[in-house]
Amino acid sequence: MTAVEVEARREAAPAEHDDTAGGRASRPRGKRRLGPGKAIPFGYLIGPLLLLGVWSWGSAAGWIDPRVLTAPWTVAATAWDLWESGRLGPDLLVSTRRFAVGLAFGVAAGLALAVVSGLSRWGEAIVDGPVQLKRSIPNLALLPLLLLWFGIDERMKIITIALGVLIPIYLHTHNGLRSIDGRYAELAETLRLKPAAFIGRVVLPGALPGFFLGLRFAVTASWLSLVVVEQVNATSGIGYMMLLAGTYGQTDVIIVGLVLYGLLGLGSDAVVRLAQRRVLSWRRTLED
Amino acid sequence: MSLTRGAPRADAARAGAVVLTDVVKRYGRGPGAVTALDGVSLDVAPGSFTCLLGASGCGKSTLLSLVAGLDGLTSGSIDDVERPVAMMFQESALFPWLTVAGNVELALRVKGVGRAERRRRAAELLDTVRLSGFADKRPHELSGGMRQRVALARALAQDASVLLMDEPFGALDAMTRDLLHDELERIWRERGLTVLFVTHNVREAVRLGDRVVLLSSRPGRVLHEYDVDLERPRRIDSTPVANLAAEITDALREEVSRHAG
Ligand SMILES: Nc1ncnc2c1ncn2[C@@H]1O[C@H](COP(=O)(O)OP(=O)(O)OP(=O)(O)O)[C@@H](O)[C@H]1O
Ligand SMILES: [Mg+2]
Numbered sequence: 001m002t003a004v005e006v007e008a009r010r011e012a013a014p015a016e017h018d019d020t021a022g023g024r025a026s027r028p029r030g031k032r033r034l035g036p037g038k039a040i041p042f043g044y045l046i047g048p049l050l051l052l053g054v055w056s057w058g059s060a061a062g063w064i065d066p067r068v069l070t071a072p073w074t075v076a077a078t079a080w081d082l083w084e085s086g087r088l089g090p091d092l093l094v095s096t097r098r099f100a101v102g103l104a105f106g107v108a109a110g111l112a113l114a115v116v117s118g119l120s121r122w123g124e125a126i127v128d129g130p131v132q133l134k135r136s137i138p139n140l141a142l143l144p145l146l147l148l149w150f151g152i153d154e155r156m157k158i159i160t161i162a163l164g165v166l167i168p169i170y171l172h173t174h175n176g177l178r179s180i181d182g183r184y185a186e187l188a189e190t191l192r193l194k195p196a197a198f199i200g201r202v203v204l205p206g207a208l209p210g211f212f213l214g215l216r217f218a219v220t221a222s223w224l225s226l227v228v229v230e231q232v233n234a235t236s237g238i239g240y241m242m243l244l245a246g247t248y249g250q251t252d253v254i255i256v257g258l259v260l261y262g263l264l265g266l267g268s269d270a271v272v273r274l275a276q277r278r279v280l281s282w283r284r285t286l287e288d
Numbered sequence: 289m290s291l292t293r294g295a296p297r298a299d300a301a302r303a304g305a306v307v308l309t310d311v312v313k314r315y316g317r318g319p320g321a322v323t324a325l326d327g328v329s330l331d332v333a334p335g336s337f338t339c340l341l342g343a344s345g346c347g348k349s350t351l352l353s354l355v356a357g358l359d360g361l362t363s364g365s366i367d368d369v370e371r372p373v374a375m376m377f378q379e380s381a382l383f384p385w386l387t388v389a390g391n392v393e394l395a396l397r398v399k400g401v402g403r404a405e406r407r408r409r410a411a412e413l414l415d416t417v418r419l420s421g422f423a424d425k426r427p428h429e430l431s432g433g434m435r436q437r438v439a440l441a442r443a444l445a446q447d448a449s450v451l452l453m454d455e456p457f458g459a460l461d462a463m464t465r466d467l468l469h470d471e472l473e474r475i476w477r478e479r480g481l482t483v484l485f486v487t488h489n490v491r492e493a494v495r496l497g498d499r500v501v502l503l504s505s506r507p508g509r510v511l512h513e514y515d516v517d518l519e520r521p522r523r524i525d526s527t528p529v530a531n532l533a534a535e536i537t538d539a540l541r542e543e544v545s546r547h548a549g
Contacts, residue, residue: 183381186358190375191446192398201394205385282384282426 044273048266070252075259078252087241092260095226095237099264102158103222106165107215114170118177119203131170139164139225143232157229164225168217176210177203209283212276219272223265305334305450305482306355311364313350324350326507327364332484337476339497340486341536343544347508348486349378352452355484374448376439376456378486382427388414388438389423395445413441416471418464432459440468444475450482457492466524469495473521490540491533495524500536504543512539 040046052072058064059071066074082088113131116123139160150156180203188202230239238257245253313325324347332338340348353359355366356375382391392410401409414420417437427435436459443451457465473496476483487493493500494516502512514536518528 183377183379184383186353187377187381187383189358190356190373191395191442192372193394194398197394197398201386202383205383208385282428 044266044270048262067251070255074252075255079256079259082253082256088256091236091238091241095230095239096264098154098157098161098229098237099222099226099268102161102225103165103218105158106162106222107169107218109162110166110169110214110218111173111211113166114173114177114207115199115203117170118174118207119199128174131167134163135167135171140228143228157226157234160229161222161225164221165218168221169211169214172210172214172217173207174210176207176213179210180206209280212272212280215272215276216269219268220265223261223268227261305336306330306332306366306368306484308332308351308355309365309367311351311354311366312362313347313354313359314362323507325354326509328503328508328510330501330510332482333498334482335480337483337485337496337498339493339500340484340503341488341490341493341500341540342503342508342511343505343540344488346503346505348503349454351503351508352454352484352486355450356452368450372446372448373450373452374443374446376443376451376453378454378458382435382438382442384427387424387426388419388430391427391438392442392445395442399447409445410441413445414438416444416475417441417468433461433464436460437464437468440472447479449480450484451476453483453485455486455488458488465492469524470521472496490537491524491529494518494529494533494536495522502536502539502543511543512536 056072113127117127146156146160184202188198227239230237231243234240238260242254242257308328308330311325311328315322342348356373389410393406396406417440419437497516500514504511
């Protein structure tokens with residue numbers, strides 16, 4: 001009680017007006033400890049489950065109009081129907097393949113460019129500018145040009161996705177490369193490492209933390225680009241399925257598509273994070 | 289034992305494994321510049337064990353990194369007839385993403401040693417520094433002293449004829465340090481290495497060195513050179529070692545207080 005009063009007075013005094021509510025609101029901040037504390041098992045699921053809970057509750061209580069947002073169980077039933085009738089499987093497969101192939105090409109290109117530009121001044125002078133330029137142009141704006149150049153086939157979709165993936169991989173790997181401790185380079189020098197060994201044993205492992213951060217952005221970028229290419233121009237894939245459902249007013253099918261995108265995005269991010277924890281086990285960070 | 293001033297010597301007499309002539313090293317420019325070394329001349333004979341002593345910040349690490357070729361001189365010259373040089377850094381620099389064995393094996397891989405042979409040699413060296421059970425651990429799982437020992441194993445794996453060591457045993461307990469002194473002395477004699485050894489511990493310097501070089505502080509110059517003519521093997525707690533160490537400590541204390549005052 002006294003503490004609250006003291007806090008309130010401290011808050012109110014400089015402002016010269018009584019602001020007890022503001023003083024109270026800021027109190028819990030003082031209780032924080034340094035660092036995020038122990039990891040919660042499956043903690044990353046709590047937020048999405050909470051959202052699902054609110055959605056279910058709202059639908060059951062009749063607060064959410066099913067024409068606006070279909071109830072979760074209807075969505076589940078629709079998904080099952082689509083799967084049973086063999087309409088969902090092929091679309092899901094096509095979308096996942098585009099995601100994976102685009103990601104693979106984008107990661108390879110981003111990594112190669114980052115190494116070239118990170119290790120040589122000339123490489124940086126040539127590569128960095130165009131990448132920064134591409135960075136400032138959204139994929140959506142490039143789409144008309146890419147359509148003209150590559151037509152509407154798979155190639156154009158893969159290239160669009162790869163272009164979106166390349167940017168975060170390049171930026172974060174390049175940054176990771178450049179912030180490798182100078183002592184490691186000195187050490188490599190006294191060990192007389194040859195350039196190939198220097199890149200393989202020092203540069204790439206040292207840049208891995210940056211690369212993984214880039215990869216998490218890249219996975220998201222890959223799904224985002226996928227949504228764009230599938231909705232603008234496609235005859236298959238989840239996006240196409242949703243587009244079609246839109247013209248027939250099938251809200252439930254649209255929601256199935258959205259949920260699928262969400263689940264796939266969440267799932268692939270979890271995979272990247274797991275790999276990150278495995279590969280970067282030599283680091284000691286707040287994460288542990 | 290005899291005592292020599294660090295005066296310039298006749299050039300004709302110089303034929304060491306590493307010869308430093310009037311080495312000057314300045315960091316930075318203008319009024320903020322720091323002169324770390326100011327005219328250091330030193331003759332390190334092939335197969336000798338030279339210990340460098342001096343107050344903190346007097347330029348010992350700078351001297352080693354110049355000899356290792358990691359940094360350029362401001363003026364003067366360093367000539368070495370014996371290459372390559374192996375370096376053990378002050379902060380045990382290990383690659384954190386490699387295992388203990390991986391760090392040691394990297395030095396062997398560079399020389400084209402085959403996989404099986406690498407494994408065997410790394411295990412042998414880790415045994416030498418008493419870390420046999422830790423081959424598959426990562427550096428962050430080791431104590432500071434253990435990391436220093438891994439760095440020692442790696443430096444030995446390089447099989448260089450000149451070994452530069454920057455306070456290699458600073459984080460070790462007295463017992464482990466004594467054991468590693470014996471090992472280092474044995475390896476030094478067996479391989480005929482030339483060792484340049486930086487330490488803060490005067491007794492350690494006398495225990496190991498053929499010669500102890502005392503550096504002055506800011507700017508770093510050679511203040512005294514002591515030849516240690518004590519019979520090997522020596523014990524760090526023997527009376528002759530203690531006597532010479534006391535003499536050097538007095539000189540060092542005088543130098544430090546001159547600077548503080
Ligand atoms: N990279 C650098 N840039 C600027 N000044 C430096 C640099 N490295 C060393 N110095 C300066 O040179 C001087 C000598 O440093 P050095 O590291 O060689 O000391 P040291 O004798 O090894 O000390 P210690 O015993 O504490 O390790 C110090 O005054 C330091 O501030
Ligand atoms: Mg030092």
